[in-house]
Amino acid sequence: MINIENKKIVITGGAGFIGQFISNELLDNGAEIFVIDNNLKNIKLLKNKLKSYNGRVHFLKIDLSKEKNFIFIKKIINKKFKKIDGILNLIANNPEVKEKNQFKSFFQTDVVSWSNDINIGLTSIMLVCKHLVPLINKNGGSIVNLSSDLSIISPDHRLYNKKKISGSKPISYSVVKHGLIGFTKYLATYLANKKIRVNSISPGGIYKDQPKKFVNKISKLIPLNRMATRDDMTSIIIYLLSDSSSYMTGSNIVIDGGRSIW
Known part of the structure; x- marks a missing residue:
């Protein structure tokens, strides 16, 4: 039976x-x-939503891209947890598709946004793994990284190059x-001898x-004829963070409704 009871999990980008x-x-x-996130508004919303779990959920607003911040991060986690059982990395910059969204074309890509x-x-x-794995x-x-179907296929640029949604999904997202x-x-492979599993x-x-x-x-590009929901990945994440997946590491589980097989 899949069980994560009493597991101590750090979630980066956890307020998104x-x-x-x-x-x-x-x-x-x-x-x-x-939960670690850099968006104070989202943290406050989530904190209010999860107030009934007081004592089992902790929050920290901080920038994870600055290495100097990890001195403080480790201090706070040590104070709350001492040791952790898993890390769930959800952090990413993923621009949303909106009715009047103006994605930049590849030729408009600037170094600042690319680097960011x-x-x-x-x-x-x-940096998260470098500094928190010792904890x-x-x-x-277990470490679980959130990737995307765009880690194995290209965005279908035909979905974006329209009057109201112009440009295309940023190339930096695919590269990331x-x-x-x-x-x-x-x-x-590097952490296998420490009994630490890493999957995506x-x-x-x-x-x-x-x-x-x-x-x-986009639904017409997917055999199951619909987009994913957040619930579609919950069980997989819980499984990967649990001891039930103790012989699974280095794997990438694709949950795309079959889109990448067409």
């Missing part, structure tokens, strides 16, 4: 759209969580998610009130 939902599910299943996306989506996760229980633990798979595999999940596009035309078009 996915993190809010996953945090609630992890708490419902008996885990104790430490890499810094958030890859450098931050590298993982000596009996072992492809890079995260390589990072996962590297760390899985690659969900398809998640429904979040995107324009109806966009939803209809």
